[in-house]
Amino acid sequence: MGSPQREIAVRAENLVKTFGATHALNGVDLEIPTGQVLGLLGPNGAGKTTTVRILTTLLKPDSGRAFVAGHDALADPDAVRRSIGLSGQYAAVDENLTGFENLYMVARLYGMNRATSQARARELLSRFNLTEDGDRPSKGYSGGMRRRLDLAGALVARPTVVVLDEPTTGLDPRGRLDTWQVISELVADGTTVLLTTQYLEEADQLADTIVVIDKGKVIARGSADELKNEVGGERLELIVNDAADLEVTARVLAEIGSGSPSTDSHTRKADVLVDAGPKALIEALRRLDGHNVTVTDVALHRPTLDDVFLSLTGHHAEAEAEPEPKAKGRRGKKTEAAA
């Protein structure tokens, strides 16, 4: 993240976009120094895709400006298109073409000749573990394989700026790790990456800078650490011996903590944000002892990005994630205890 003198690869200035009565973007600013990863984080409908579509020249904003790789996305969209690779929110593969043909076609449309295109397509297939399936129609691919093929399509021309709209949504844990690996490799090569995600963990892992948007407005920005410091305090987490004790535990934690506690009867876990960690921990244990609650495990954590999101917006980041099974939130079983 280091050097103070950084060139800017992507810049959005005061982007505004409305669709009829919907204010999709209400003045979004963002900036990505060359070679860095920016994580654009926000719940459904926050405006992530709209921002991505403007920066990738697919959509014109009502007002505001966008620069990518030194080109004005509004005045010179073709120059921008030559420098970017986009993997949209929904895998845009042609299912009647084979994996190879999909990549070959994209390479040809970037203006590469036949031989280069073929070589590049094979190279990418092998990089994304698709060599074995490369010559059958992508119709038969799994969701994860299509995602990988789409991502490979974004990298065909070795773009200097790569834009990925929710690249890991719908992937299994292995697929997610593979994608993270690819993104790390891109960064190692000096590529600038704009990544949208609903997974805080993902932004935490990959992004140098996180921009949190909600309802078309930037509500926070900074590194994961900066955002966590902003929330302040720590998360006190404890596991009780008997799930029946969770109710009283929640009450005790509500008195001690700075936020509302949450409990999970399945794991017999309760947690809450606290200001002064160690002190709160001792106080909690003392009071719970007074209620005859047996605590089997206790820990203090730095706040997660989810805590950040909760404190900024008043709702969990993933709580609104699409109800499809693939978006099974980590918090699925947790219930918010009334304070």
Next chain:
Amino acid sequence: MSSATKTETVTPPPAPISLIPQGGFGGVLRQNLSDGGIVTWRNLMNVRRNPELLLGATIQPIMFVLLFAYVFGGSFGGEAYREFLMGGIFAQTVAFNSAFTTIGMASDLQKGVIDRFRSLPMSRMAVLLGRTVADMAVNALGLLVMALCGLIVGWRIRGSFLDAVLGFAVLLLFGFAMSWIGALVGMLAGKVEVAQSAGFIWMFPVTFISSAFVVQTTLPGPLRTFAEWNPVTAVADSARNLFGNPALAGFERPSGWQADNATLYALMCCAAIFVIFVPLAVAKYRKVASK
């Protein structure tokens, strides 16, 4: 709240890898053709992998030929009607096939394929050109199948070889022009389900209120005027003239400039469709948003 220190430096354009630099009119034209060729290839691969797509373009016209030839033919004059019919079915079929363009565009849009294309530094015309040219190839196959079917029911090319070639060329050109309208309708429809009805519905009045199946002079008042000026009439009559198929006896002969110059009027209609709908389709493509 702050990320790395901001500077006003903007990265210079990177050297893109092996991208052919385009410039000038020649460069633009070459890029249109080469990108259009790649998209055509892609669309034809789609047809090859889904041969059932061809059923609509081949089986359906065969059914029309047989139904009209034997169900209607009986009351309309038997053999002479079958001879008259073919020019009309040719014209109707190439017009109807524009619905495939409509559905194809809507499907690409819905699946996000258009987004991918639009994010590439490719020609703005290429996707439309690739779609309409591929559909013209489908039309050519449909015409071939229909012509064979026509020969079986007694239709013959009675004119010169050159005229026959010109006849098929006019039919293909008309189909190509109609495809551009179809592409625009497909982008306006946006969704395959909408495109499936939107692509066909307007075809029924356009193809039936014409000389495709009946002599236009038999139609009442306004329908007759519509039919007389309908491009489908011009294309059907032009095909009949060029294939040397005689007009149906016993009906009032169509008259007027457009009837006397069916081929020329058909070509003018094609030109008018191109002039109006190519720019409209390209403009729509530029700003079309998927979903």
